[in-house]
Amino acid sequence: MRITIIGAGMGGLSAGIALKRLGHDVKVFEKVSDIKPVGAAISLWSNGVKCLNYLGLHRQIAALGGNMDSMAYVDGKSGKTMTAFSLAPLVTQIGQRPYPVSRAALQNMLMDEFGRQDVTLGMAVTDVEDDGATVTARFADGSSVQSDLLIGADGTHSTVRGYVLGEQPERRYAGYVNWNGLVEIDPAIAPADRWTTFVGEGKRVSVMPIAGNQFYFFFDVPLPLGLPNEREHYKALLREYFQGWTPQIQLLIDRIDPAATNRVEIHDIEPFMQWTRGRVALLGDAAHSTTPDIGQGGCQAMEDAIVLAHALQTNTLGIEDALQRYAKRRAPRAGELVLRARKRCDVTHAKDPAITQAWYDSLWQEDGHTIIRGIVGNMLGSPFD
Numbered sequence: 001m002r003i004t005i006i007g008a009g010m011g012g013l014s015a016g017i018a019l020k021r022l023g024h025d026v027k028v029f030e031k032v033s034d035i036k037p038v039g040a041a042i043s044l045w046s047n048g049v050k051c052l053n054y055l056g057l058h059r060q061i062a063a064l065g066g067n068m069d070s071m072a073y074v075d076g077k078s079g080k081t082m083t084a085f086s087l088a089p090l091v092t093q094i095g096q097r098p099y100p101v102s103r104a105a106l107q108n109m110l111m112d113e114f115g116r117q118d119v120t121l122g123m124a125v126t127d128v129e130d131d132g133a134t135v136t137a138r139f140a141d142g143s144s145v146q147s148d149l150l151i152g153a154d155g156t157h158s159t160v161r162g163y164v165l166g167e168q169p170e171r172r173y174a175g176y177v178n179w180n181g182l183v184e185i186d187p188a189i190a191p192a193d194r195w196t197t198f199v200g201e202g203k204r205v206s207v208m209p210i211a212g213n214q215f216y217f218f219f220d221v222p223l224p225l226g227l228p229n230e231r232e233h234y235k236a237l238l239r240e241y242f243q244g245w246t247p248q249i250q251l252l253i254d255r256i257d258p259a260a261t262n263r264v265e266i267h268d269i270e271p272f273m274q275w276t277r278g279r280v281a282l283l284g285d286a287a288h289s290t291t292p293d294i295g296q297g298g299c300q301a302m303e304d305a306i307v308l309a310h311a312l313q314t315n316t317l318g319i320e321d322a323l324q325r326y327a328k329r330r331a332p333r334a335g336e337l338v339l340r341a342r343k344r345c346d347v348t349h350a351k352d353p354a355i356t357q358a359w360y361d362s363l364w365q366e367d368g369h370t371i372i373r374g375i376v377g378n379m380l381g382s383p384f385d
């Protein structure tokens with residue numbers, strides 16, 4: 001089949017790799033001329049890593065993955081460890097290590113595997129039309145392409161979603177701003193092989209190791225939507241928001257490079273079940289836009305890719321039928337995880353301060369079992385359980 005994919009993010013490229021492996025003629029069209037992923041790094045939980053393993057990328061992803069052996073929560077003000085535990089039980093249960101990875105490295109790996117010659121940059125889709133036999137995608141430069149089916153993997157601001165749903169759902173502001181980037185690993189900030197999260201006042205600071213002796217860091221602060229985004233003030237603002245927090249956090253703020261730091265106002269979209277219209281299907285954030293609070297958005301995009309390819313490979317009642325079967329399998333799981341992330345987001349960011357305080361209190365009693373059970377629970381239901 002001739003397959004058009006809109007969007008060269010992790011979802012679109014994973015789908016492209018999976019579909020090419022089945023022998024299809026796949027072309028990806030990407031809006032931007034210079035791809036710059038929205039964050040510095042990403043934690044790929046074991047379910048996401050397994051999708052990449054399935055696509056034949058196990059060696060490449062293992063080389064990019066950080067050595068994250070344990071996890072800890074630390075009281076942001078006192079610097080005292082609330083809980084610290086090994087992630088080995090999680091790895092044993094699921095059968096795969098999780099990997100925090102640089103987004104740029106992940107993007108490059110997927111582009112190389114898919115084949116850069118089949119990605120056309122600088123092509124913003126504006127309109128989609130399906131005559132029942134052929135899908136036409138039209139682009140901002142006036143050109144168009146035709147194919148047997150089209151996959152809208154064009155992210156949270158998806159244009160294809162508008163075509164599939166007949167309207168654009170509102171994005172919902174989750175109530176907090178996230179700053180993220182990379183710094184060199186320094187044990188004076190946190191142990192090198194640990195995902196450490198400092199918590200307090202509904203705020204959160206996290207560091208996790210990626211390859212190349214770097215920490216992926218992020219700061220979360222509950223704030224109103226639409227405050228000025230001025231790079232030159234990032235450090236001063238973070239010093240203000242985290243005044244009185246442990247010296248490890250002050251050192252981390254000293255180390256960050258504002259020029260290479262991202263600031264994101266976190267949103268999600270109410271889950272919806274209609275992922276297909278005729279020969280057009282949504283995938284990744286276009287279908288299920290989530291807050292990053294359980295680290296599953298990208299992993300779910302990769303699960304979509306595997307299930308979509310499988311549906312097209314194994315069903316013989318036509319493209320529309322296969323796409324509907326894909327959506328039926330994926331929409332409930334992805335939607336459930338959007339809601340789980342939203343709930344986690346509210347607890348972490350003090351939507352109700354009493355509930356957040358109860359969570360902090362519970363962390364002092366935690367031996368890892370409850371947290372690992374929660375993370376494993378997010379992974380169960382993947383195509384590779």
Ligand code: FAD
Nearest residue numbers: 007009010011031043125154155284285292295297298299
């Ligand atoms: P995207 O990566 O957004 O790619 C969409 C692509 O489509 C883009 O390249 C865009 O330019 C292109 N495009 C858009 N419009 C058009 C158009 N009209 N025409 C052509 N192309 C178009 N997920 C995890 O699994 N683990 C994490 O730890 C994690 N952390 C996160 C932290 C933050 C701060 C954020 C914001 C998200 C995080 N996520 C995480 C979620 C993850 O980033 C997304 O779920 C993932 O990037 C979705 O991939 P995608 O391919 O669907 O969309």
